[in-house]
Amino acid sequence: MNPDQPGLVTRPVFYVSDGTGITAETIGHSLLTQFTGFRFQTDRISFVDDEEKARDAADRIRRAGVALGARPIVVNSCVDPALSGVLAESGALMLDVFAPFIEPLERELGTPRQSRVGQAHGLVDFETYHRRINAMNFALTHDDGIALEYEEADVILVAVSRAGKTPTCVYLALHYGIRAANYPLTDQDLETDRLPPRLRAYRRKLFGLTIDPDRLHQIRQERRPNSRYAQLDTCKREVASAEAMFQVERIPTLSTTNKSIEEISSKVLSTLGLQREMF
Structure with a gap:
């Protein structure tokens, strides 16, 4: 579609x-x-x-x-x-x-x-409902590296900008009560194929998202037309560097190119062994 x-x-x-x-x-x-x-x-x-x-x-x-x-x-x-x-x-x-x-x-x-x-x-369990709301607040305060205190996170999604981190975190919070944070890989992070220092202590919580560079180019072009950020060469370089990092560090990874948020969330939950609580 x-x-x-x-x-x-x-x-x-x-x-x-x-x-x-x-x-x-x-x-x-x-x-x-x-x-x-x-x-x-x-x-x-x-x-x-x-x-x-x-x-x-x-x-x-x-x-x-x-x-x-x-x-x-x-x-x-x-x-x-x-x-x-x-x-x-x-x-x-x-x-x-x-x-x-x-x-x-x-x-x-x-x-x-x-x-x-x-x-x-009337079937709503209010304890579960409040857990969902708290998870949503967590996702919003830990979006795109705004807050880096990840001790309470259930999962940390790692990816280059515009690869689908934020909507997936919101979906996990609203539907499963999962405290999901996301970390955007910057140019500085992508200079090496090792994890950024601030993420190393949370390796077991990490899940990498990647995306086809052509699709990333389209998405970024809509956000910042004709910018260096949106150039196809920039997208190719960032995606290649991120994928190399995930491979070296053995971080579970999924391409979001042709996946719905529901599919991405399901894969994150099953891979990291997180308990589902569908609302």
Whole structure:
């Protein structure tokens, strides 16, 4: 799904939920990545927890379909079938996140579900919730080398600038409660193939990210057009030096070039043996 590729068919996609919509968006994104030849214009509609909001959402979805001349796709995680019915009046293709699982669970448990809005959020363990928030605060204060106190870190992602460190740290914090820091390799760090001194004490927590230099060039060009930082030669040199360091120091490494944040996070967790606590 390359939005910059010409000639792609545009389809409007909505992630709709009576909560935050993160579940619908995560599942929907995983589904859409299986299809090429389309440009998916995505939007999230959160907290659709009564009929009025559902009708407003349906109208918004309908108008998007008319504007783009294509039937919208809705990935829906509203638990109330009545709200889902209102959303369906938009004429969109409805993909219900819970539908494939409800009937088998009802048969197995011998009881029908209780479709009450917001009930799913009642399963929240507040101790776990606060751990997730603390992990998020940790990720933000230890982003891009802002803070270098890594004693409490569960993992430290190491990479050149714009290789995907920050979004992966945020994802690990929000979804797994993992205290993830990240360290950007500077020109000075890349002068040798040895770890920067400040990282050596935390070797067991390190995970290296690398990226195709051409892709890195594209990303940096968007951030700082025509700068030395964005030059392809600079990208090639930095990536080669970083990969050499990871190899010499035997740091586990993954290329982020064609990987989603979910895939990167899963690999980090499994490689370092970190316990998952999906929220």
